[in-house]
Amino acid sequence: MSGNEAERTTGEALAAGLAEAGTEVVFGIPGAHMYAFNDALAREAGRIRFIHTRHEQGAGYMAYGYARASGRPGVFTVVPGPGVLNAGAALSTAYAGGTPVLCVTGNIFSNLIGQGRGQLHELPDQLATLGSITRWAGRVEHASETGRMLGRAFGEMARGRGGPAAIEAPWDVMAAKGTVRGGYEAEAVLPPPLDEGQLARAAEMIAEAENPMIFVGFGAMGAGAEVLALARKLGAPVVAHRSGKGVIPEDDPLAVNMVAGYDLYRDCDLILGIGSRLELPFMRWQWKPEGVKVLRIDIDPTEAVRLKPDGFVLGDAGEACAALLGRVGEGPDRGAAIAAARAAAQEKIDGVQPQVGFLKAIRAALPRDGFFVEEISQVGFTARFAFPVYEPRTYVTSAYQENLGFGYNTALGVKVANPDRAVVAVTGDGGFLFGAQEMATAAQHGIGVVVVVFDNGAFGNVLRDQDTMYEGRRLGAELGNPDFVAMAKSFGLHAERADTPEALEAALKAALDRDEPALICVKQERGSDGSPWPLLMPPPHGEGPKKGYF
Known part of the structure; x- marks a missing residue:
């Protein structure tokens, strides 16, 4: 072998190639199909930090938040099959937002792919599934291909408007050794020349x-x-x-x-x-x-x-x-x-209460370069016109996917990418419980995000629409919630109630000063939020109000 060649498993080549590409953090959950890659990551601990999450969706969203806030590719790893599907919402969000997120996953044994034998974690066509929610997805068939495949993935994530990519390797290939020439073959990506x-x-x-x-x-x-x-x-x-x-x-x-x-x-x-x-x-x-x-x-x-x-x-x-x-x-x-x-x-905006009052409190507490991560909720929707932003990338959104469960998990990735800057996530009670388990990740890894949970006991938009458009026939819109403060404390977070804008501003300033994982719960009466939709979806000039909001 020449000086730049080495015998490596595919997992080792993937880990080394990610490090050579500049990857500093990988989010994810280890699993059997990925053991060869997981072990290689463990041996790359000096170059790559591994943050393990409590759900695959959380890993994907954290990679998205990392990439969205920093401009650098966010990388996560999950097991194939259900792991990939659980992370699918995050990949589709990265596709919608043109954000460079790389999923590294496995597959069943190479000789069984496409056979329909019911192998552990088998999907009928995982590569096609990944290809439908990424800009590019490829399969590594031999360790020697790894550098080229990584180069293609990073190139596709950077080309044009950008977006996610995925690489899979069959279980047996991941652990098999081959002669590898380098770990990462970068592709040149240049913007098109102006005409x-x-x-x-x-x-x-x-x-x-x-x-x-x-x-x-x-x-x-x-x-x-x-x-x-x-x-x-x-x-x-x-x-x-x-x-x-x-x-x-x-x-x-x-x-x-x-x-x-x-x-x-x-x-x-x-x-x-x-x-x-x-x-x-x-x-x-x-x-x-x-x-x-x-x-x-x-x-x-x-x-x-x-x-x-x-x-x-x-x-x-x-x-x-x-x-x-x-x-x-x-x-x-x-x-x-x-x-x-x-x-x-501003006069019109100030009429959307109580959301605007709380958003002004958050803006007053958050430094000019601090990050604000929204999630679809009454406060999140209102923020789009009522929360002023002063620095690039500091307003983090799910683009047109509008995912429940996006906000808190994404904010953790934002903070990992920007450990010295303040990060605040806002979420409703319904959305927060989609990913509340990641409080364990925040506590274990010391990720100092402050999440503000607005607890109004409802999926607020659904509740309003059912009341106004469907004669008050409510179905699945009213929520019974835990004590969010007690729940957060049980995970090891600082947690407290703040039910007024003044109390929220004070609590948020103190939490940001501590720079540790925290939750602030704002308790509200069900159905008390003013509707932001007349400002988000105004009628064409001269026409009456629209029905609904799509």
């Missing part, structure tokens, strides 16, 4: 517009400075829904929340979407002002097909905005109109 014709068309459209409006999504998260420079030159407001929150600081005069954006939208003559699916105008507001044109900047060429614009620039958001900056002229000063819309929006 001069597309830039010229974009500049022409901008020059023709009097009231352009910029919509940003997660694809613009690394381009905040360029987006803001372009917005200032055009005098254009910048609006984000959830995934784009933090692209520019929301206390900048040109930043508008979705409520203010809705009012400004009626006079818009150019929609400029930057790294955004344009969910607000086309899915939530569901209308276009007469004559408005659509210009999109996106690194994913398929976005030009999914929602066909009048102009499209393929490329990196930052590079495209910087290129346009020298091609467009100064726009009119719209500062007064934007400021008026911001003030009018």
Whole structure:
């Protein structure tokens, strides 16, 4: 063997390759199919930290939180079959959010795959299952393939809009030795070059517009400075829904929340979407002002097909905005109109109580660069327009998957990636019990997330819809809950009640100062939350209110 060759098992090659790729943490649960990989990870303890969770879904969400908050790939490992399926919600969330998450798993013995023998953890076609919720999934058939397969996985996670990948190895292959040349064969991933014709068309459209409006999504998260420079030159407001929150600081005069954006939208003559699916105008507001044109900047060429614009620039958001900056002229000063819309929006927002009062308390306690992890709940929904965000990546969301059980588990991964920064998760009582067992993970590994559980004894949206749309026929919406404070203390967390915004702010400040795992329970009367949906899903201008919220 040459100097860069070695005899390794596939498990050893996978562990070494992950370390060579820069992986610092792997989340997961060990199991029989994965023992060769698990043991190799144990021997890589000097380079890779292993955080074991109490549920496969928790491992996947923690990897997602790690990646979403840091921009670095999040890696988790689970057993095949039920382990993969349990983690499937996290992988589908990473797919929705364009977030680099790698699942490393096993499979049954190679000679039994596809035979339907009922081997332990067998799925009819696990690779196809993984392929349906990732950007790429591959099977390692021999240890010598490992470096190339890892390179492909990391390349796919980084290419274009990004997203999850998966690697599986059959049980026998995972433990079999082979000659391995290196552990990780990196693929070069470059953004597509900007097209001069597309830039010229974009500049022409901008020059023709009097009231352009910029919509940003997660694809613009690394381009905040360029987006803001372009917005200032055009005098254009910048609006984000959830995934784009933090692209520019929301206390900048040109930043508008979705409520203010809705009012400004009626006079818009150019929609400029930057790294955004344009969910607000086309899915939530569901209308276009007469004559408005659509210009999109996106690194994913398929976005030009999914929602066909009048102009499209393929490329990196930052590079495209910087290129346009020298091609467009100064726009009119719209500062007064934007400021008026911001003030009018705040009046409307302040009427959504008690959620807004609690969100203001959280914002007051959380440092400017602290992380806020939402989950679908009355407070989580309201946060999308009522919680200001000042730094990139600090507002962590499940994108369009809207998963119950997402918030707390994801927040643990956020904290692992950012141990010196504050992390707060908000969740409802229903969602929290999807993943409450991960309090054990937080306590055992010292992960100092503070979770605020709003206990209103209900699946709040379901309860409201059943009462207002289905004549009060309630089915499965009312919840009987444990004592969350006592429950958290039994796991070893600091826990307390705080039922007013003032009490919550004080408790949260103290918990963040301690920087240890903690739970704060806010007890509320069932059905007492004001509805955020008139602001999240307003009717097209001039029409009556919508029914429901989809």
